[in-house]
Amino acid sequence: MTALVPYLELAETLDQLGVLLRSTRRTRRLSLRAAGDEMGLSWATVARIENGEGYAAASAVAVLKWLDDAWHEPAHHRSA
Numbered sequence: 001m002t003a004l005v006p007y008l009e010l011a012e013t014l015d016q017l018g019v020l021l022r023s024t025r026r027t028r029r030l031s032l033r034a035a036g037d038e039m040g041l042s043w044a045t046v047a048r049i050e051n052g053e054g055y056a057a058a059s060a061v062a063v064l065k066w067l068d069d070a071w072h073e074p075a076h077h078r079s080a
Contacts, residue, residue: 014060021063022050024070039066 013020025035025046032043032050039046039062049055049063 013064017060017063018050018052020067021046024067025050028070035066039063 021035025032028035030038032046036043036046041059041062045055045059049059
C-alpha cells in the first residue's frame with residue numbers, strides 16, 4: 001500500500017492545481033500572460049487551469065515544474 005502514497009499525493013495536487021497556480025501567480029504578482037510565458041503556455045490555458053476546466057497532461061506538467069521552480073526561489077523562503 002505504501003507504493004500508492006506518491007500517486008495519492010499527485011492526485012491531490014492535481015485536484016488542487018488551479019488553486020495552487022492562482023495563489024502562486026498572485027503571490028508573484030504575475031498576470032495570466034506573464035505566468036503563461038514563463039510556463040510556455042497561453043494565458044487562456046493558464047486561466048482554464050485556474051478555473052478548474054479541462055487541460056492536457058502536458059499543461060499540468062508545465063505548471064508543476066513552474067510551481068516547483070517558484071517554490072525554490074529565494075524570495076519564497078524569505079516571505080515564509
